[in-house]
């Protein structure tokens with residue numbers, strides 16, 4: 001694998017000045033950048049030009065595909081610039097706030113209140129539906145790939161879907177759905193991967209929703225029962241059992257409506273459009289039956305701010 005590109009604070013890349021590093025993924029780093037004499041910050045993602053995998057190309061493709069859609073503004077960063085220097089490629093996009101993973105780490109018992117869990121679960125599902133609408137699967141749905149907006153922009157109730165490095169087009173140019181390959185290599189993150197991924201089956205839209213369900217269960221109860229398993233095969237077997245006899249192990253502490261989601265996914269075939277509306281309906285129903293309120297979100301409260309300040 002090629003070396004990660006490292007940029008320094010103050011370094012100039014075309015029109016952009018690096019403020020600081022925000023984080024680093026397996027394939028590249030993300031930096032806060034600004035234009036000279038402008039106050040607004042953006043996020044710049046880099047990748048070495050000789051990177052054999054070339055995840056940024058897919059990120060760019062996805063951002064362009066989303067650009068002209070009706071709902072583009074809802075849950076995605078906007079592309080502000082793209083470019084290439086002597087040894088790396090980069091894209092510049094909306095700067096978002098904390099990832100859901102970081103937020104959950106700060107939450108008491110590592111779980112959100114029922115209202116917040118259900119409400120952001122709904123927004124995360126909307127982002128998946130929007131992505132599917134442009135013919136793309138995410139294939140790495142997890143809390144680290146979602147972030148809220150920035151406080152300065154008054155966007156603490158907005159959810160952004162990030163990181164399209166694992167994405168795949170499931171529709172061909174002529175609009176026909178691509179046929180599944182006989183075998184598809186493991187993609188994504190073991191903890192949240194759908195069962196299809198564990199058995200190296202081609203993923204389809206319902207598999208993004210299966211990962212979403214694991215993520216939402218974790219938002220709600222603070223844990224997933226296979227959290228301590230490291231072997232992907234063991235995790236796969238555990239997930240399989242949870243779809244059957246061991247369902248209580250996974251759904252304990254969740255609203256009863258979550259139990260209805262696997263059957264909805266299972267009755268869908270590979271090429272079928274998932275029943276998003278039915279799932280939104282279940283989430284709304286769960287808000288009612290658990291007597292939850294969606295707002296304020298947990299991170300908008302004084303207790304939250306106090307706890308974060310105490311941790312520092």
Ligand SMILES: Nc1ncnc2c1ncn2[C@@H]1O[C@H](COP(=O)(O)OP(=O)(O)OP(=O)(O)O)[C@@H](O)[C@H]1O
Pocket residue numbers: 022023024025026027028029030043077093094095096097099144145147162163165
């Ligand atoms: N638009 C953005 N604004 C602010 N921070 C961002 C933005 N995009 C990504 N980040 C942050 O940059 C870091 C690296 O992101 P990246 O997507 O490269 O990798 P990752 O998802 O953390 O890891 P991996 O590639 O292993 O899945 C993460 O902490 C992420 O939250």
